[in-house]
Amino acid sequence: MAKLPAPVPALVERFGPHAQRTPPGGWSARGAPDRLVKTHCCFCGQQCGIELAVKDERVVGFEPWEDFPFNQGKLCPKGVKRYMQDQHPDRLLSPLERVEGQGFRELGWDAALARTAGEIQRIQGKYGRDAFAVLTGASLTNEKAYLMGKFARVAVRTANIDYNGRLCMVSAGAASKKVFGVDRAANPWSDIPKAEAILVAGANVAECAPITTDYLWQARENGAKLIVLDPRLTPIARTVDLFIPVRPGGDIGVFNAMLHVMIERGWIDRRFLAEHTTGWEEVERTVRRYTPEEGGRIAGVPPSLIVKAAEIWGPARTSFLLHARGIEHHSKGVENCLAALNLVLATGRIGREGCGYAMITGQGNGQGAREQGQKCDQLPGARDVENPEHRRHVAGVWGVPEESIPHKGLSAVPLLEAIHDGRIKGLLLICFNPMVSLPDQRFIGEALEKLEHFTAIDFFLSETARYADVVLPGSLMEEDEGTTTNVEGRVIHHQRAVRPPAGAREDWRIICDLAARLGAGDKFAYDSPRAIFEELRAASRGGVADYSGITWEKIDRLKGVFWPCPAPDHPGTPRLYEGGRFGHPDGRAHLQPVEWRPAAEEPDEEYPIVLTTGRVVSQYLSGTQTRRIGGLVDQYPQPQCELHPRLAAKLGVASGDYVKVESRRGAVVVRALVTTTIRPDTVFVPYHWPLTRAANNLTVRAIDPVSNIPEFKICAVRLAKAAPPADELSRLAPEAGGVR
Secondary structure, three states: OOOOOOOOOHHHHHHOOOOEOOOOOOHHHOOOOOEEEEEEOOOOOOOOEEEEEEEOOEEEEEEEOOOOOOOOOOOOHHHHHHHHHOOOOOOOOOOEEEEOOOEEEEOOHHHHHHHHHHHHHHHHHHHOHHHEEEEEOOOOOHHHHHHHHHHHHHHHOOOOEEEHHHHOOHHHHHHHHHHOOOOOOOOOHHHHHHOOEEEEEOOOHHHHOHHHHHHHHHHHHOOOEEEEEOOEOOOHHHHOOEEEOOOOOOHHHHHHHHHHHHHHHOOOOHHHHHHHEEOHHHHHHHHOOOOHHHHHHHHOOOHHHHHHHHHHHOOOOOEEEEEOHHHHOOOOHHHHHHHHHHHHHHOOOOOEOOEEEEEOOOOOOOOHHHOOOOOOOEEOOOEEOOOHHHHHHHHHHHOOOHHHOOOOOOOHHHHHHHHHOOOOOEEEEEOOOHHHHOOOHHHHHHHHHHOOEEEEEEOOOOOOHHHOOEEEEOOOHHHOOEEEEOOOOEEEEEOOOOOOOOOOOOHHHHHHHHHHHOOOHHHHOOOOHHHHHHHHHHHHOOOOOOOOOOOHHHHHHHOOEEOOOOOOOOOOOOOOOHHHOOOOOOOOEEOOOOOOOOOOOOOOOOOOEEEEEEOOOOOOOOOOOHHHEHHHHHHOOOOEEEEOHHHHHHHOOOOOOEEEEEOOOOEEEEEEEEOOOEOOOEEEEEOOOOHHHOHHHOOOOOEOOOOOOEOOOOEEEEEEEEOOOHHHHOOOOHHHOOOO
16 A cells, blocks of 8 residues: 555644744743853854753753854854754654554654664565665764765665755766866855955855855955846845846856857966866867857847956956856756856966855755765765775775675665665665655655655654654754864864753664664764764775864864864865865866756746746755744745746736646645746746645756756746635635635
């Protein structure tokens, strides 16, 4: 029988269960805290410093951590309210097991772990080792990310492990590895205010990385010129010198045409290119065809805007290029990033103060989590799982034969497709909510229903965990200790503020217990996250992402250490590529020519509008945490469809009306927000909500051939005015005019 999700009340879908609006007992009951704990925000890749206030072993508030160098006490709305989920009534406090037709019932820990381990062994015994898969998350600490990669390959011995960073940074990482040989932001954020020209491509900085906005404002106050490429006039775009409203999928047209103009005007550092790069001649031949007129046609913008962008970027003495998911979430995401890197290297402005490049990491440990071995193609230290020398080093640290380490497995989207077609029969999942975050939600739900066994580790019953056979209650960030690596490449220390509530356990303890039940207890005999980190240091030694010279004490003393840090007396490396030496064996950057190509699904007569998706300031990723915090829900309670007045007029739609947004895969009915800040041929729907509000009901399951990132940023849809959905009808107050 197909396994269906446990029932979800309409209120849960709209607001998240029991969205928390005040601290336990109310503000008047807070009183003076017992202690303040210096730690970091649990949300985005900026990983801002924060002091959590603890009273009676509960987190009851926060104070700014003003001397942490990245954010200097500043926090966004999510950071300010992050602690308010801690005592939430939805918190899982006991393992659960599914009873067909009845939902979930509580289960003891021994029985839950025994059932999970037994199902792993049964499935692998019947179908083979790779028939059981592990999916993990980029918001795990470095210690837990390392542990999950080792657990999959040593305890479960499956090739099929991947993580939800596959939805975030992998296009940027793949491009950086191709060009630089290193997957990391090239500069600390302190270099941004020193740049004369800054280009921000596909990054809604003010909402998705708000503290980065301050760095851009500092640069502007110092006289910098700012350029923004985006289909929407985002808050940061409203304050810049040049806004280019690029059509989704058209970024290569802008980048290549800018480079075309720069070559014509002589704004190229040919000496740097000759001494420090390869591949320039082919890049130059390619962009000769990309005139401003051709680039404008591809990007859907006036050629004059491209010329103006080149005039700002080309002659500047210092510059900084930032990009995020807007150019990465494409079936040509790697190529988009390569074209951006060509702009940086053509000027020679990298590897020195105020001259740099960075991808804006989205998830909490989006940088560190992809370095520790939980990607399907990677071992700790950002090593290659197919490289014999890399495999031998890690096998030696793990104390296993090299040949026992599985080779490359499936990445996240192909892995779900393998579940759907029956090649994978079992799944262990932690820190991942594919029933909100993966494209083509109907398909994903069908896949999860086909699993013979599914165990989820989480602290709330996420939309995905509702499909599980066993749910194991794990820990919040402040209930454990460990490190993460922020957007700059700075390794930081998350201090434990409180212990998990009775009935829940630290995630690493759960994994070690499972490993023991699978017969690998001797390889997972850790007594603390610190012990895991010490092994991580050894495993990373000599790798590209070398953490071997980093200790928790050093992190605390220096307020973070930038990798690579290959020795205890090494200060870390805030700025990569100083002196013009890059990460490839020849020491050169390898430029890559890029041709534009269409998206996997372009608009047509039947579906004439482009849909693009993204985040809003008060919500985070799949919303499992932020949709349970009342103050954040109040800021943006429901997804809205942003559309231009011209399109709205054609549809007879006004702001507040409902619209049906429909693709070839599904539909959502949401309120319209009519705004001039979006292109007339494009609509935007944020993706933080589940079920009938899920933007990923619409998106296409196309992936980049190199990074395997899904194409979230462009698919074809059609719109029509709609009646309110059924669960909204009862909420329309008579005094507001009832149902319109």
